[in-house]
Amino acid sequence: MPAQRLSVVVTRRLPEPVETRMKELFDVELNEADRKLSREELVEAMRRADVLVPCVTDDIDQAMLARAGDRLKLIANYGAGIDHLDVQTARQRGILVSNTPGVVTEDTADMTIALILAVTRRIPEGLAMMQAGQWQGWAPTAFMGGRIGGRRLGILGMGRIGQAVARRARVFGMQVHYHNRRRLRPEIEEELEATYWDSLDQMVSRMDVISINCPHTPSTFHLMNARRLKLMKPDAVIVNTSRGEVIDENALTRMLRAGEIAGAGLDVFEHGHEINPRLRELHNVVLLPHMGSATVEGRVEMGEKVIINIKTFADGHRPPDLVVPAML
Known part of the structure; x- marks a missing residue:
């Protein structure tokens, strides 16, 4: 009997090749409207997901993580910067955090x-x-x-x-x-x-x-x-x-x-x-409107790193781009 696929919630639209590959591998919920989620919507997303894929516009703090429930196990950030995430609290709650360094x-x-x-x-x-x-x-x-x-x-x-x-x-x-x-x-x-x-x-x-x-x-x-x-x-x-x-x-x-x-x-x-x-x-x-990493090649590579981090986690291993508080 095949293993149950991970439930993955993505907070913003990603390049089409990335979303397509995610749909092949995971039970993925996409943000079709590409609208920035509210705090309450982010909390609800964390409650129903095994993996959350946020980006730099999603501020996730201690109070939100306290309400996330027990299902969420990995925050696979789409981007290298993680100052919008409370990594310390996430780790204390048993939630791993990964990012996408080096791509941009x-x-x-x-x-x-x-x-x-x-x-x-x-x-x-x-x-x-x-x-x-x-x-x-x-x-x-x-x-x-x-x-x-x-x-x-x-x-x-x-x-x-x-x-x-x-x-x-x-x-x-x-x-x-x-x-x-x-x-x-x-x-x-x-x-x-x-x-x-x-x-x-x-x-x-x-x-x-x-x-x-x-x-x-x-x-x-x-x-x-x-x-x-x-x-x-x-x-x-x-x-x-x-x-x-x-x-x-x-x-x-x-x-x-x-x-x-x-x-x-x-x-x-x-x-x-x-x-x-x-x-x-x-x-x-x-x-400029935060265009520094806005190339097709870069954004697809970021998505590929997110997928690798999730897939590695799903296979029971440490995500290659795991963020630990000592790195901050």
């Missing part, structure tokens, strides 16, 4: 460089003029930005994505500097031609471009606060493709409006999709 590295690094170029070369301003039909022809002093070759890039967070950004930046002729919880091994520093700064304050004050590539944890919340943002050079720019909470968004908005920072490129925001309207008004800011 190259895509996010590409987007980081794209934002650096967009801000420094004023690409959105030119695009807006063209779309408005206002361009009167080429002029010697129109839309002058700055070249990125020779500029100092300070990378905050030198994990997989930070290192991928560094490799790309070197190709563009940028000088790579970084601050990290732990210094990289000498051979990696040499390969990346990267200079380590023990003091984040000193690095920030000397860079032309700051790239945020660290995760959001209690220790990185508002790591770029008002005091640290004020250390930046007036002609410097900051880009963030990691987590919005790392930057004090209100302080950044004030400084951009006052011309104390030259520009910013943001793919993530402190309060999710609720963006400070004053930030949206600024011409020296490039805002």
Whole structure:
């Protein structure tokens, strides 16, 4: 007699090949409307599922896990970031948590460089003029930005994505500097031609471009606060493709409006999709809707990792991408 298939609830629509494969392997419930589930709907989903597949927009806290019941055994997160999940409480309740690390590295690094170029070369301003039909022809002093070759890039967070950004930046002729919880091994520093700064304050004050590539944890919340943002050079720019909470968004908005920072490129925001309207008004800011990992290839690979984690768990083994509290 065949083993009973796991009940899997997926909170958002996933790429079609991923959903098709899930339906072949599991008793899967899909979110056909692709609507963000409420807290109560997430709790109900956890009560009726063996496995929940949430994503970054699904905040699952201690109170919700306390109401989840006893059926849920695995939260197979669709994405690498797990700051929206209370992993500690989940593990205490006997619920395993897995994620999808490494998949979005190259895509996010590409987007980081794209934002650096967009801000420094004023690409959105030119695009807006063209779309408005206002361009009167080429002029010697129109839309002058700055070249990125020779500029100092300070990378905050030198994990997989930070290192991928560094490799790309070197190709563009940028000088790579970084601050990290732990210094990289000498051979990696040499390969990346990267200079380590023990003091984040000193690095920030000397860079032309700051790239945020660290995760959001209690220790990185508002790591770029008002005091640290004020250390930046007036002609410097900051880009963030990691987590919005790392930057004090209100302080950044004030400084951009006052011309104390030259520009910013943001793919993530402190309060999710609720963006400070004053930030949206600024011409020296490039805002994107969390597109860093939005490639067909990347999103399918993320789904494949989720499936592998669930299948491995169903076979009685430890999911290969198991998240443990000690990793946080």
